[in-house]
Amino acid sequence: MPLMRLADAIEQHVRDGQSVALEGFTHLIPFAAGHEIIRQGRRRLHLIRMTPDLICDQMIGMGCADRLTFSWGGNPGVGSLHRLRDAIERDWPQPLTIIERTHAEMGVAYQAGASGLPCGLMRHYADTDLDRARGAQMRTVTCPFSGEPLLAVPAITPDVTVLHAQQVDRNGNVLIRGITGAAREAALAARCLLVTVEARVERLDAPLNALVLPHWLVTAVSVVPGGAHPSYAAGFYERDNRFYLEWDQIARDRGRFQQWMQEHVLSSRDHAELLARLRVAA
Amino acid sequence: MSGGVGASGAYTADEMMTVTAARQLTNGAVCFVGIGLPSAACNLARRTHAPGLVLIYESGTVGARPEVLPLSIGDAELADTADCVVSLPEVFTHYLQRGRVDVGFLGAAQIDRYGNLNTTVIGSYSHPTVRLPGSGGAPEIAAHAREVLVIMKQSPRSFVARVDFLTSCGFLGGSGERGRAGFPGRGLQAVITDLGVLRPDARTEELKLTALYPGVSVEDARGATGWPLAVADDLETLPPPEAGDLRVLRELHARTEAAHATPVRIKLPAAERH
Numbered sequence: 196m197p198l199m200r201l202a203d204a205i206e207q208h209v210r211d212g213q214s215v216a217l218e219g220f221t222h223l224i225p226f227a228a229g230h231e232i233i234r235q236g237r238r239r240l241h242l243i244r245m246t247p248d249l250i251c252d253q254m255i256g257m258g259c260a261d262r263l264t265f266s267w268g269g270n271p272g273v274g275s276l277h278r279l280r281d282a283i284e285r286d287w288p289q290p291l292t293i294i295e296r297t298h299a300e301m302g303v304a305y306q307a308g309a310s311g312l313p314c315g316l317m318r319h320y321a322d323t324d325l326d327r328a329r330g331a332q333m334r335t336v337t338c339p340f341s342g343e344p345l346l347a348v349p350a351i352t353p354d355v356t357v358l359h360a361q362q363v364d365r366n367g368n369v370l371i372r373g374i375t376g377a378a379r380e381a382a383l384a385a386r387c388l389l390v391t392v393e394a395r396v397e398r399l400d401a402p403l404n405a406l407v408l409p410h411w412l413v414t415a416v417s418v419v420p421g422g423a424h425p426s427y428a429a430g431f432y433e434r435d436n437r438f439y440l441e442w443d444q445i446a447r448d449r450g451r452f453q454q455w456m457q458e459h460v461l462s463s464r465d466h467a468e469l470l471a472r473l474r475v476a477a
Numbered sequence: 478m479s480g481g482v483g484a485s486g487a488y489t490a491d492e493m494m495t496v497t498a499a500r501q502l503t504n505g506a507v508c509f510v511g512i513g514l515p516s517a518a519c520n521l522a523r524r525t526h527a528p529g530l531v532l533i534y535e536s537g538t539v540g541a542r543p544e545v546l547p548l549s550i551g552d553a554e555l556a557d558t559a560d561c562v563v564s565l566p567e568v569f570t571h572y573l574q575r576g577r578v579d580v581g582f583l584g585a586a587q588i589d590r591y592g593n594l595n596t597t598v599i600g601s602y603s604h605p606t607v608r609l610p611g612s613g614g615a616p617e618i619a620a621h622a623r624e625v626l627v628i629m630k631q632s633p634r635s636f637v638a639r640v641d642f643l644t645s646c647g648f649l650g651g652s653g654e655r656g657r658a659g660f661p662g663r664g665l666q667a668v669i670t671d672l673g674v675l676r677p678d679a680r681t682e683e684l685k686l687t688a689l690y691p692g693v694s695v696e697d698a699r700g701a702t703g704w705p706l707a708v709a710d711d712l713e714t715l716p717p718p719e720a721g722d723l724r725v726l727r728e729l730h731a732r733t734e735a736a737h738a739t740p741v742r743i744k745l746p747a748a749e750r751h
Contacts, residue, residue: 220536220565221551245565246613269610271549272512276610283608295597297612298535299574302566318574321658323616324643328602374536374551376565421743429553435741436548467749477742 198367201417202465204389205231208414209240209355214262216243216353216385217250220376221271222429225359226250227422227466228391233257234461243353245301245377246271249425249442252278253460255291256452264294264351266301273439277446287449294332295325300348305377307350308384319346356385359423360408361430362399363392367410370399373429375406382408391419393431421470435475481692483717490671493690495521495726496718498582498628498669506579507531509572509618512550514628515582517729518669520546524725533572535614537563546733554736569614573621576661581622583615584629587640590683590704592647592665594619594627595640602642612644619645624666631670631701638704648682655682672698673715678707688713 199207209215209232217225229250232240241262242251249270254260256278268279282291296304303315319335326333336347358378360371369390371378382388390408395418401407422428425435425442445455463469470476480489498518502508504527510519512534520543523530532541536551540560547555556562563571572578586609587595596615600606619625625647629635647665648655655664665684668675673689685707686698691714699706718726 221549222536222553222556265611267610267613268608271551272547275608280608284605295611297616298565298614299569299617302564302569306566317570317617318620318661320620320660321646321649321655323646324602325597325612325616373553373556374538374562376536376551379564380566420745420749424741424743427553429556432743433739433741434549434552436737437740439548440737467745470743470745475741475743476745 198363198395198416198418201227201231201391201419202235204415204417205235208387208389209237211237212239213354214241214243216351216356216381218244218356218376218378218381219359219423219426220245220374221434222374222376222427223359223371223378223423224248224250224426225357225391225422226424226426227419228357228359228389229254230460230466230469233259233456243351245298247276247279249276249439252276252446253456255279255282256288256446257456258288260291261289262292262294264296266296266298270439270443273443277443278452281449295329296348297325301351302377302380304348304351305380305384307348308352309380312350314347314349317346317348319344351384353381353385355387355389356381357389358382359391359428361393361428362396363390363416363418364399365397367413367416368399369408369413369416370401371406371408379406379408382412387414388412389415391417391422393420393422393428394418419466421476422466424470424475438473481690481717483691485718485720485723488718488723490690492718492723492726494628494669494671496722497674497690497715498626499525499722501626501667501669502527502530502580505529507533507577508580508582509533509535509578509622511583511615512547514584517546517726518628519582520729521722521726524729525722533568533578535565535568537565537568539563539568539572544732545736546729548737569617573617576621578618578622579624581618581625581662583618583625583627583645585615585627585645587635587637588627588629588668589637589640589647591649591651592627592668592677592682592684593640593643593649594645594647595642597642597644599641615645619647619664620660620662622662624663626667626669627665628669631672631698633701633703636702636704648677651682652680653682672701676709683707685709686712688715690715691717
């Protein structure tokens with residue numbers, strides 16, 4: 196587990212055209228890592244995230260992605276993700292191919308990927324219009340024991356999974372506390388696992404069944420305090436609900452969005468400088 | 478209709494809707510909660526007549542007892558007050574698909590006469606006029622919860638004869654189609670709107686008007702519905718909200734607004750400050 200600067204981790208491990216899962220369900224969203232991918236100008240990424248949230252809105256609006264796998268594409272509690280909508284509705288800044296799932300399907304797909312299986316299974320009763328729109332992406336199969344119809348969900352196996360976590364210990368083991376979403380499954384499904392953490396500690400002092408990612412699964416760790424802002428890191432800081440509300444206005448207009456990204460993300464050397472510009476650093 | 482005045486003072490249509498929705502929930506039920514209006518109704522119920530209501534959010538927070546309403550489905554408030562926090566695959570497979578949820582409480586952009594829900598697109602899927610957020614957890618909640626409640630404001634654009642896109646299954650084409658497909662849950666039992674309550678007809682499963690709020694007419698409800706709305710023989714007029722319900726709901730909203738307006742400060746190590 197090399198401990199390295201975030202810029203170096205992204206430079207070395209994220210390539211144009213790769214599939215990149217950024218997970219963390221409302222909590223621990225890897226904003227700092229996503230911003231660094233934007234700064235380094237990656238293109239044609241296949242982004243994978245259950246709830247694209249503001250980070251994928253920003254990456255899509257900045258032209259990093261031509262494909263998105265997701266299950267709920269809104270600004271939580273606020274409304275639309277305007278950059279995502281602009282890409283789907285008007286191909287701006289470029290066409291975006293969407294691979295749409297339900298939350299439950301995403302969970303099963305990550306579990307299958309993490310288990311080395313080609314697909315996962317779920318109960319299925321009637322086709323929705325999403326099933327019809329997806330065509331052969333999803334298939335129903337018959338249980339060989341009970342004869343029941345089941346939905347087969349293709350596994351998700353990202354080239355790279357990016358997570359934010361609370362702590363890394365001196366040996367490189369990573370601890371995630373609180374709401375985890377599908378972080379564990381996304382980590383284990385990937386070929387390459389990049390993690391940003393709030394802090395480096397001697398020992399994790401975690402219960403034995405806590406969500407610890409052992410050091411040899413982690414490709415690189417970067418210490419980035421505040422790396423999940425404007426989402427949150429339990430035990431470190433709260434969710435910046437005001438920023439989520441403000442983003443609705445910033446992202447509505449293409450010009451205002453581009454100006455905001457230029458003034459905040461692109462012209463900041465790193466996440467600490469961005470937090471200072473946003474006046475949330477103390 | 479913007480509310481009314483009851484024995485406990487003036488109230489808004491939104492308050493009447495939330496109070497009515499809360500009344501549908503029985504103490505001790507296990508409820509899978511959507512964010513927004515469903516979450517407000519569930520937390521009002523938990524703070525009034527149903528203190529034993531078990532709230533599960535799709536973020537994996539099981540038994541959450543939030544002091545303030547969460548803005549997102551995964552706010553720290555939910556995790557900090559929960560009995561336990563499980564992973565997303567676990568909450569959808571081991572809790573929901575396994576049949577451990579009594580009530581699924583949802584909102585939607587569109588609902589049709591057979592209770593089918595659309596949260597995906599207005600217009601065509603490949604070239605939508607309006608792209609909506611999408612499925613989230615709703616399709617499986619609508620399939621597996623023993624029963625489903627929906628809360629949404631009533632208008633001809635949202636209450637339509639046929640949804641533009643079937644995201645989550647209600648009664649499909651009605652008259653038993655859902656049952657024949659083998660869904661484990663009974664499906665939609667009530668739609669609580671800002672005008673009254675709609676419930677499925679026992680035979681056709683078409684939604685019909687079963688209750689109105691004080692001061693709302695059948696014509697008001699029909700004017701806000703995109704299909705010829707049938708009216709139950711025993712149509713009732715619901716009583717206005719009680720003073721206790723209004724007080725608890727208003728306190729909940731006031732605490733929530735204050736919490737969401739608090740600036741976030743992140744303490745950075747000295748070496749990281751610019």
